[in-house]
Amino acid sequence: MTDDQGDELAHVLTAVGPRLRGLRQARGTTLAQLSETTGISTSTLSRLESGRRRPTLELLLPLARAHGVPLDELVGAPTIGDPRVRPRPFTRNGQTFIPLTRYLGGLHAYKHIIPPAPPERRNVRPEQRVHEGYEWLYILSGRLHLALGDHDLTLTAGEAAEFDTRTPHGFANPGETPVEAISIFGPQGERMHVRARTRAGR
Structure with a gap:
């Protein structure tokens, strides 16, 4: 991995926590409720949101399911040029x-x-x-x-x-x-x- 690729990966991972917190708060879900839904401890969820825990696929998959969003939306994958939003009510x-x-x-x-x-x-x-x-x-x-x-x-x-x-x-x-x-x-x-x-x- 080049230095530029490493910097890009670090930037992507750093942005995951605020996205997780924003999604949870927008839906009025507490850490305890999310923990019950996903089976992930509240302390782990808190560390993920604050950036003190590195996000892994094993953690992000149940969170994506619980929030009803695609995994690439949680990690902020780059768009492919299509500006349309495909809402998931x-x-x-x-x-x-x-x-x-x-x-x-x-x-x-x-x-x-x-x-x-x-x-x-x-x-x-x-x-x-x-x-x-x-x-x-x-x-x-x-x-x-x-x-x-x-x-x-x-x-x-x-x-x-x-x-x-x-x-x-x-x-x-x-x-x-x-x-x-x-x-x-x-x-x-x-x-x-x-x-x-x-x-x-x-």
Whole structure:
């Protein structure tokens, strides 16, 4: 192996950790949950994400399966000139996410589809969660109930919101038709710059 090839390999391996962390955080998965799914210990997963453990095929294969992405996407294999993204939808908590970006480092975008809640849950405040990062939402259709900290907002088509995901937040669909939104998520410090228009009431 030449020095240039060695440098390229080192660069590829160094980038794997941030990709793994970004993908896990974007899907709201904890290290403990991922460990249960893959059989890889939480300490090993943590060292992989921080770059303190060298990624191997034996580790990356179950992680690619757990995240539902091709192996070459985890390692950042170079593109072959085709700019089209072939999304692989996944479902979490009954909501559908369609990836709109190819790579997992930095900002990544999803189309987010939230089905109507059962009638008995339409007035229930969404369960909130927190995680590292920053999120930007743009509503394409429907009505979205955003519970952000102590505030309750209703966002409709054409409205946008951005927030630090360390603030407790949750989403719900209070209407009778699906909500479709574009969601852009990034690490702390990377953000869009569109502010939500606060509506009176919910």
